[in-house]
Amino acid sequence: MLPSATPVPESEPPLRGTENPALEAGGRALLSRVTQGVQLARRGRFEETVEILDDTRKHLRGHPVAELAPVLPGILTDLGLAQVLCGRFGQAEDHLNEARDLADARCLPLLGLVARHNLGCLDLYRGDTAEAITTFHELAHQMPADRQEPLRVDLAEAYLSVGLVEEAGRTLAEAPWRSGGDGTAVALLEAKYRFLDGDRQGALHLTQRVLEGLGPSSLWYGVAHRLKRVALESADSRTPVQRAKDHLELRTPAVSQPRPPAEHRDPTHPFATGHLASSETASTVAAPEPGTDSGPGDGSGPAGNPGPEEAGHRNAWDSAGTQGRLSDARRALERFRGAGAGTGALAPGPWLGAAARDPHVVRAGLESALQAGDPATALEWAELDRTWSEGLIPELGACEDPEVRELTGRYRDALENGGGPAASAYARRWESAQWRLPPGAAGRPREHPGPVLEPLLSNLHGRAFVHYTVAGAEAVALVAVDGKVHQRCVGPLKRVRRTLRAFTHELSGPLPLGRSTEAVDVCATPPSVTGRAPTRPGAEPGGVAAALVSDTLLGPLLPLIGERPLVVTGGSYLDDLPWGLLPALRGRPVRLVPTARSWAEPPPARSGGGRVLLACGPPPGEAREEVAALAGVHSGAKVLEQARRGPLLAELARADLAHLAGHGRAGTGTPMLSRLQLCDGPLLACDLFPLPSAPALVVLSACWGGHGFGGSGGRPSGFVGALLARGTRTVVASPLPVDDKRTGAAMQGFHRAVRAGTDVSEAVSEHLGHIGFCCYGT
Numbered sequence: 001m002l003p004s005a006t007p008v009p010e011s012e013p014p015l016r017g018t019e020n021p022a023l024e025a026g027g028r029a030l031l032s033r034v035t036q037g038v039q040l041a042r043r044g045r046f047e048e049t050v051e052i053l054d055d056t057r058k059h060l061r062g063h064p065v066a067e068l069a070p071v072l073p074g075i076l077t078d079l080g081l082a083q084v085l086c087g088r089f090g091q092a093e094d095h096l097n098e099a100r101d102l103a104d105a106r107c108l109p110l111l112g113l114v115a116r117h118n119l120g121c122l123d124l125y126r127g128d129t130a131e132a133i134t135t136f137h138e139l140a141h142q143m144p145a146d147r148q149e150p151l152r153v154d155l156a157e158a159y160l161s162v163g164l165v166e167e168a169g170r171t172l173a174e175a176p177w178r179s180g181g182d183g184t185a186v187a188l189l190e191a192k193y194r195f196l197d198g199d200r201q202g203a204l205h206l207t208q209r210v211l212e213g214l215g216p217s218s219l220w221y222g223v224a225h226r227l228k229r230v231a232l233e234s235a236d237s238r239t240p241v242q243r244a245k246d247h248l249e250l251r252t253p254a255v256s257q258p259r260p261p262a263e264h265r266d267p268t269h270p271f272a273t274g275h276l277a278s279s280e281t282a283s284t285v286a287a288p289e290p291g292t293d294s295g296p297g298d299g300s301g302p303a304g305n306p307g308p309e310e311a312g313h314r315n316a317w318d319s320a321g322t323q324g325r326l327s328d329a330r331r332a333l334e335r336f337r338g339a340g341a342g343t344g345a346l347a348p349g350p351w352l353g354a355a356a357r358d359p360h361v362v363r364a365g366l367e368s369a370l371q372a373g374d375p376a377t378a379l380e381w382a383e384l385d386r387t388w389s390e391g392l393i394p395e396l397g398a399c400e401d402p403e404v405r406e407l408t409g410r411y412r413d414a415l416e417n418g419g420g421p422a423a424s425a426y427a428r429r430w431e432s433a434q435w436r437l438p439p440g441a442a443g444r445p446r447e448h449p450g451p452v453l454e455p456l457l458s459n460l461h462g463r464a465f466v467h468y469t470v471a472g473a474e475a476v477a478l479v480a481v482d483g484k485v486h487q488r489c490v491g492p493l494k495r496v497r498r499t500l501r502a503f504t505h506e507l508s509g510p511l512p513l514g515r516s517t518e519a520v521d522v523c524a525t526p527p528s529v530t531g532r533a534p535t536r537p538g539a540e541p542g543g544v545a546a547a548l549v550s551d552t553l554l555g556p557l558l559p560l561i562g563e564r565p566l567v568v569t570g571g572s573y574l575d576d577l578p579w580g581l582l583p584a585l586r587g588r589p590v591r592l593v594p595t596a597r598s599w600a601e602p603p604p605a606r607s608g609g610g611r612v613l614l615a616c617g618p619p620p621g622e623a624r625e626e627v628a629a630l631a632g633v634h635s636g637a638k639v640l641e642q643a644r645r646g647p648l649l650a651e652l653a654r655a656d657l658a659h660l661a662g663h664g665r666a667g668t669g670t671p672m673l674s675r676l677q678l679c680d681g682p683l684l685a686c687d688l689f690p691l692p693s694a695p696a697l698v699v700l701s702a703c704w705g706g707h708g709f710g711g712s713g714g715r716p717s718g719f720v721g722a723l724l725a726r727g728t729r730t731v732v733a734s735p736l737p738v739d740d741k742r743t744g745a746a747m748q749g750f751h752r753a754v755r756a757g758t759d760v761s762e763a764v765s766e767h768l769g770h771i772g773f774c775c776y777g778t
Contacts, residue, residue, distance in 0.1 A: 027065035030056050034075055041078065044184065044218035046085040046256045053079040073102040073111045081118040084125050085219065087255035087319040092122055113142055117151060124158050125253050127322035132158045137432035141425070148176045153189055160189075160251045162392055163359035165196045166572060170669060184210055188220050188227075195231055196251055198473055198493055203231045219256035222313045226250070240367035241336045243472070244360040248329055251360075253316040328354040332361045336368055345369035345377040348384050350448045362388050367471045375487040376453055379478045379596070382469045383452050386569065386595045387715075394434035396717070396725050399672065399686040404433050408686055411673065416681050431670050455600035457483055464561040467596060468553070468570030475573065477553075479560050488556040497573050499552050503545040504575060507736045507772070550582035558584065565589035565761065567599050575710050576735030580769020589761035590769070592709065592776050594716050594724070602778040603727060606656065606696045612637035613655035613695070615648055616662050617678040623661035626701060626744040630659060633751045644680040649691065658695040659751070664702030664738075671708025671718030676700070685719045694726035697760060701747055705733030706774055720776045730760050731776040732768065742771050 037052035057075055060066040080096035083089075096119050103112035120135030136155040143151050152175035159168035172190060191206035210224040230246045238246070317326055332355035339346045345368055348356065355361045366381035398404055407430040414423035456465060457480060465480040468490065475490035490496055554561075568579065568590060579590050593599045612634040616623040624641055631639050638651055643660075652658055660676060667673030667685075675682035685708070688694070700706070700719055708718025716724060720731045732750075746767050753763035764775040 027063065030059055030063065030065060031071070034078070037082070038078055041082055041085075042184070044214060044220035044256075046082045046219055048217075049082040050079065050086055050088070053082060069106040070108055070111060073099045073106065073108060073115070076102070077111060077115050077118060080115075081121060084118065084122050085255055087125075087257050087314070087316065089122060089126055089320055093119075096122060110144070110147075113139060114147070117143070117147075117154070121154055124154065124161065125255060125316040126320040127317040129158050129162050134436045137435040140432045141429050145176060149186070152176075153186055156193065157189055157253060160192060160196060161253060163251065164389065164392060165193065165359075167393070168193050169197060174669070184213060184220055188224055191224070191227060192250060195227060195234075196247055198470075200231050200234055200473075204228060207231070219254065219313050223254050240364040240371065240472075241333050243367075244333055244364035245330075247360040248326065248333070248358070249315060252326065254313040255316045255319050257314050257319060328352075329358040329361050331355070332358070333364060336364055339368075345372040345374035347377050347451070348380055348448065352448065356384060356448065357388050357390075357392065359385070359388050363470070366469065370471050370476065370487055375478055375485040378469075378487060379453055379467060379480065379485050380451055382467050382478055383596045385469060385571075390715070393715075394437065396672070396689055396715070396721060398434040398437050399689045399722075401433070401437055404430060404437075404686075407433055408684065412681055412684065415675070427667065427670055427673055430673065449597065452597045452600050453480070453485070456480060456596050459600055459602075460567070462564060463567050464564040465567045465596065465599070466557065466561070466570070468568070468574055470571055470573070475571075477557055479557055481560055481564065486560055488560070490556060491552060493573065496552055499545075499548055500573065500575060500577065503549045504577065504736070506545050507578065507581075546581050547583055549577075550584045554582065554584040563588070565591075567591050567593055569593050569595055569599075572710055576707055577710075578734065578736055578772040579774055580765065581772055585765075586770060587765055589759065589765045590775065591730075591761045591778065592774055593778065594709075599778060603729065605729065606693075606727065609656065611654060611656045613640070613651050613658040614638070615640040615643040615651070615658070615660050617643050617676065618662070620663065620740060622740045622744055623663075623701065626661050626747055627659070629744065629748055630751055633748060633755060642679045645678055645683050645687065648678065648683065649687065652688070652695060653691050653693050655695040657697045657699075657754075659699040659701065659747075661701040661747075664700070664704045666704035666707040667718075671711065672722065674704060674707055674718050676702050676705075676719075685717075685722050688719065688722040688726060691726045694723050694728040696729045697754070698723050698728050698731050699747070699750075700731065700733035701738065701743060703734065703737040705738075706731070706735035706776065709735065709774075709776055716776070724777055729778050732760065732764055732773055733776065734772045735774060736772050739771055746771055 033052055033056045037049045037056070040046075040052070041049040053075055057072075057079060060072060060075070066072050076095045076099035080092045080099060083092035083095065096115055100112055100115035100119070103109075103115055116135065117139055120132045120139070123129075123135060124132035133155065136151055136158065139151055140148075140155075152171055156168040156171040156175075159165075159171060172193060177186075187206050188210050191203045191210070194200075194206065195203035207224045207228040210220060211228065214221040214224070216222070227250060230250060234243065234246065315326070332352055335351070336346060346365065347369075348362075348365060352361070362381060362384050366378050366385060369375070369378035369381055399408070407426055411423060411426040411430055414420075414426050460480065467478045467480075469476050469478060470493055473493055475493045475496040477488045477490050479486045479488060565588060566585070569592070579585055579592065591599075614627045614630050614634065614637050616627045627639060627641060631637055634657075638655070640648060640651065643662075648660075663677040665675050665677075665682075667675070672684070672686040674685045677683075705719055709716040709720045711717035711721060715721065720733060723731050749767040750763050753767060754760060758766075761775040764773055
C-alpha cells in the first residue's frame with residue numbers, strides 16, 4: 001500500500017507576510033509536523049503517523065492556517081489512510097469522508113480524487129474487494145499522470161487479495177512507474193506478486209531490498225520478514241495445504257497493530273498455527289534489525305516478546321471482522337488436513353461453498369490428489385481451477401452495457417481517425433468500465449456442477465484428452481485415455497513458460513518481405529494498412545523453437561496418447577499457442593476447448609439449411625481472391641466482397657457456416673477489442689456478442705483471429721470467445737499473424753474437405769495446422 005502523502009496543493013499556502021508573526025511561526029510548525037508524519041508513513045510507521053497527524057489536526061482546529069484551502073482536507077486525507085493501515089476503520093471512514101466533502105466544498109479536485117482513492121483503500125482493507133476494484137477503475141481515467149502509480153499499485157493489491165494474480169501482474173506491468181522516489185511499498189507488492197506467481201527467487205530478492213532499508217518499527221518490515229520466511233520455507237517439503245495457507249494469508253492486506261502479549265494470544269486464531277513456521281505462533285511478526293543474530297526465544301525474534309519499538313501486524317480482514325471469504329477457505333483447508341491417509345484424495349463438491357472461488361484452496365485440492373496418486377480426482381480439481389474466477393472477472397455480457405457500448409463507439413471513432421493515444425485511452429476506459437459493472441455471480445453461492453470425468457470419458461470416442469495444469473512449481477499434464485486418467489510431469493513451470501514465450505515471440509515478430517502486421521495493437525498505425533502477411537522464405541515457421549515446445553509439452557505424453565486425435569485445455573501459461581506447428585502434432589486432429597466440461601457437455605447442434613456466408617473487407621487483395629475462389633466451392637453462398645459491419649452482422653445471424661477474410665489486429669491486453677477491418681471501419685470482437693445466434697462453424701482468415709482464447713478464468717475471449725458464447729460450435733482461426741500467400745490455397749483445400757464431410761479438426765490438421773491455424777471448440 002503506497003501512502004497517499006499530501007498531494008501538491010492547488011495553491012501554495014500564503015503564510016508569509018501575515019500580520020501576526022507568532023501565528024505564522026505556529027502555522028509553519030504545525031505544517032512541518034504534517035511533513036514529518038507523511039515521511040514516517042513512507043517508511044511504513046503508521047502508528048506514529050496517526051499519532052502525529054491526529055495531534056496536528058486537533059491543534060489546527062480554530063487556527064488561521066486551517067482556513068487555507070488545502071491544509072485540513074490534505075491532513076484528513078493522509079490521516080484517514082494511515083488509520084486504514086492501522087486497522088482503525090471507523091475513524092478512517094469519518095476522516096476520509098470529511099476530507100472528500102471539504103475538498104469538494106473548497107474546489108480542490110485533486111484532493112477530492114485522492115480522498116476517494118483512499119476510501120477505495122478502506123474498502124479493500126475492510127474486505128469489500130469488489131467495491132475497491134470498482135472505485136479504483138472509476139478513478140483510473142480521472143487521476144493525473146503523477147497519481148497513476150499509487151492507484152495502479154492499490155488496484156494490483158485488490159486483485160491479489162482475491163487471488164487474481166494474472167490481473168495483478170498485468171496491472172503492475174502497465175503502471176506508469178515514476179523515476180526516483182522511495183518505492184518501498186511498490187517493491188513489497190511486487191515481491192508478493194512474484195511469490196504468488198511462483199517466482200520465489202524474485203520475491204526473496206525484493207523482500208531483502210525492503211528489509212535492508214527499514215527497521216522493525218515499520219509495518220512493511222514485518223510483512224516483508226514474514227514473506228521472506230515463507231518464501232525460504234517453500235523450498236522445503238511443504239504440504240499443499242501448508243502452501244495454500246501461506247498464500248491465503250500473504251495475499252490479504254495487513255494492518256499495523258500492536259502485538260498482544262504472549263499469554264493473551266489466541267492459539268486457535270488462523271495466524272497462530274498452521275500457515276506459519278513452527279516457530280511462528282503469533283498473529284503478527286516482528287523481526288530483528290538487519291545484521292543481528294536474534295532468533296526465536298531471544299526476546300526480539302518472532303517467537304519471543306517484542307521489543308518496545310517493534311510493530312506488529314495482522315490480517316486486515318480479520319481485524320475488520322469481515323473475513324467471510326477467508327473463513328470459508330480456512331475451513332476447507334482444515335478439511336483437507338483432517339482427511340486421513342486411508343480415505344483417498346478429497347474430491348471437490350458442494351462442501352466447498354464459497355471456497356470453490358478461492359484459487360489456493362482449489363490448487364491445494366489438485367496437488368493433494370496428485371500427491372495421493374489419484375489423477376482422476378486431480379482432473380476434477382483441475383476443472384475447478386479453470387473456472388474458480390467466474391463472477392470475479394467481468395463477464396462477456398458486459399459488452400452490452402450502455403456505458404461500454406458508448407466507449408466502444410468512441411474507440412471505433414478513434415481508430416478511424418488514426419488511432420494513437422486517443423484510441424489507447426478509450427481502450428483502457430473500456431476495460432475499466434467492465435470492471436465497474438456488478439460482479440455477476442460473485443455474491444451468490446456457487447452450485448457445484450457435479451463430476452465431469454464420467455461424461456468426459458464417454459464423449460472422447462477414441463480421442464485423448466489432455467489438461468495442462470500446475471502443481472507447486474511444476475507444469476503437469478493430466479491425460480484421459482482409454483477410460484483412465486494418468487498424470488505426467490511436463491517440467492519446471494518457469495522453464496516451460498520461457499520455452500513457450502520464446503516460440504510465440506519468434507512467430508509474432510515482423511517477417512521479411514514487407515510484412516506489416518504488428519504483434520499487438522498499439523493504436524499507432526491507420527487500420528487501412530495491410531495486416532495479412534507475405535510468405536516467410538525458408539523453413540517452416542517456428543523451426544527449432546517449435547521442436548523444443550513439442551518435446552516439452554508432448555514428449556512425456558506420446559507413449560500414452562499414441563496417434564490418437566487430441567482434445568486439449570489448460571492453464572493460462574499455454575497462452576495462444578499455434579498447436580498445429582508442433583512437429584508431434586503435424587497431421588493430428590487437435591481441438592482446443594476452454595474446459596473439460598465444454599467437451600463433456602457440448603451445446604446442442606444447430607439445425608440449419610447449410611447457409612454459407614463468405615465475406616471480406618478492403619485490401620489485401622488476396623483476401624478478395626480467396627473469397628472469390630471459395631464461392632466456387634460453396635455454390636449458392638452469400639458473398640460480401642466489400643463487407644460493411646451492419647450487413648455482415650445480419651448475415652452472420654442467419655448463416656450456418658461463415659468465412660471472414662481480411663486484415664486483423666489484436667487488442668493490446670483487451671482481446672474483446674481485437675478487430676477485423678471492413679469497408680466502413682473495424683468489426684470488433686465485442687460487436688459479435690449481441691448476435692441473437694451465430695453460425696455453427698466460423699473461419700477467421702485473418703491475423704490474430706484466435707488471439708485471446710487462452711484467457712483468464714477458463715473463459716476464452718476475443719473473436720473466438722465471443723462466437724463460442726453466442727452458440728458457435730467450432731471456430732477455425734490463427735492466434736498469430738497469417739501468411740497471405742499460403743493461406744488462400746490452404747483454405748480452398750480445407751473447405752473442400754469440410755464440404756465432403758470431413759471432421760473440421762481433421763480438415764484443419766490436413767490443410768491449415770502447418771500454417772498456424774487452430775480448431776477451437778467442439
